[in-house]
Amino acid sequence: MKRILVALMGALTLVAAGPLTSAQATDSSVTPAQVQTGFSVSAYGSYIVNADKSLVSGPTALSVISCTSATGKTSTNNVAAVNVPAVGTVGIAATSVKTLLTTTGKRAEASSTVAGANLLGGRITAGAITSTSSADKSTTGGFSGANQTTIANLKVLGLPIGVSPAPNTIIDLKDPLLGSLGTITLNGQEKRLVNGTYQVSTTAVRVQILKSGLPGLKIGTDIRLGVSTARLTPPQAGYLTGSGFSTKASLLNGLVGSGATAYAPVKCAGGTSTANVAGATIPGVLTAGAATTNTTGTLTPTLKASVTNTLAGLNVTGGLVTVDAIKAETSASRAPSGGTVTLTDTSTFTNLKIKGFAAINASVAPNTVVQVPGLGQVTLHKVVKTSSSITVTMIEIVLNQAVGSLPTGSKIQIGYSRSGVRD
Secondary structure: OEEEEOOHHHOEEEEOOOOOOOOOOOOOOOOHHHOOOEEEEEEEEEEEEOOOOOOEEOOOOOEEEEEEOOOOOEEEEEEOOEEEOOOEEEOOEEEEEEEEEOOOEEEEEEEEEEOOEEEHHHOEEEOOEEEEEEEEEEOOOOEEEEEEEEEOOOEEOOEEOOOOOOOOEEEEEEEOOOEEEEEEEEEEEEEEEEOOEEEEEEEEEEEEEOOOOOOOOOOOOEEEEEEEEEEEEOOOOOEEEEEEEEEEEEOOOOEEEEOOOOOEEOOOOOEEEEEEEOOEEEOOOEEEOOEEEEEEEEOOOOEEEEEEEEEOOEEEHHHOEEEOEEEEEEEEEEEOOEEEEEEEEOOEEEOOEEOOEOOOOOOOOOOEEEEEOOOEEEEEEEEEEOOOEEEEEEEEEEEOOOEOOEOOOOEEEEEEEEEEEEO
16 A cells, blocks of 8 residues: 655655565464574664765664574664764664564564664754564464654754654655755665565665765765664574675774675575675775685585685785785584584684784684784684684784774774574
8 A cells, every 4th residue: 555645845755565464374283382484683773874885884783683493582782872974973772683482473573772863964853763673473374564663853854753754754855955965764664575584674764865965975875773674584404604704894983994895694594605805905004915705505414604714915004914815714514403513613824923923923823812012902813602603803903092094992803704503
């Protein structure tokens, strides 16, 4: 059902979509606990990006549960307010996601709350912003879902908007002096069933800049606040997890100083993925050579996830840290019927050197930590294991002073590989 309302500034669109249902049916003797499904649930406070990725903030306060069939799982996150250049201020964000066994089946829930926002020089202001999404699968095999958005004290170009905007309300962001700058979508909702995966997604506020005119903002800038997504996926014997990348820098204020290069994920249901870059640079911090990430996953005869990231050459801050080659390589495997997960780490350095630390070389022991003057804390071949996964970061640097384009406290990761298997 679609209705078009001509109202605020001549551009309000309402789209209301009813819940989808599956044509499948199961035996009436099935109990809620026996309902089979996988879960993929996520929520974040804000995500801000422009077309050429020269500005990226978030996803902030990201909470995720994915690649699992287990109920009773929860994940929460929060982050302090962030000030994004040329965009504005986004308040404290808190998110939560969970998987549930209900009296009628199984459910995925996601929630995102942002304390407030002041965007585009005050053209858009709001108090608390909340979105929730839920997806259910019943004992009869039917799917249903719910979306909800509330936005307190919302004003667009000085005009107040109701606390519960209609689903998929679109407003023309028409500045009196600059003209139409783009659109703002409120209470964005989606429900869909595709190839056995049922998805319910809610975006409380989305701003898309479609015209130049605001200082520092490029055409294509996309601002999303209060995003929650709940997915129910086809069941399988086990789920593969993991990812790999070459370089990444994260700032204390929630901005991404340099996004992950050569990033490739492990596919939950098996298969391969590949990413490569000719080189990477974080201005004034590091230069890196060609990099490739390969991931593979199999479900038979064993469940196995493998991630290999290779990096040809690294130079950090004019030679404080140099490496001829880095390989971050992990794998995780187990029988489809369950049991112990076998974890492997075959990562290596070639000709590793740190200025002032003659004893550090390519055979350095895992989880070696050194304090490097002019740089900060450096962890070499960092390994983190759980009962079902292994994560390797070949070089992790936490800056104790501003270096190049990165401020104090920034974290730099180089040569990353994570592999896992879970129910």
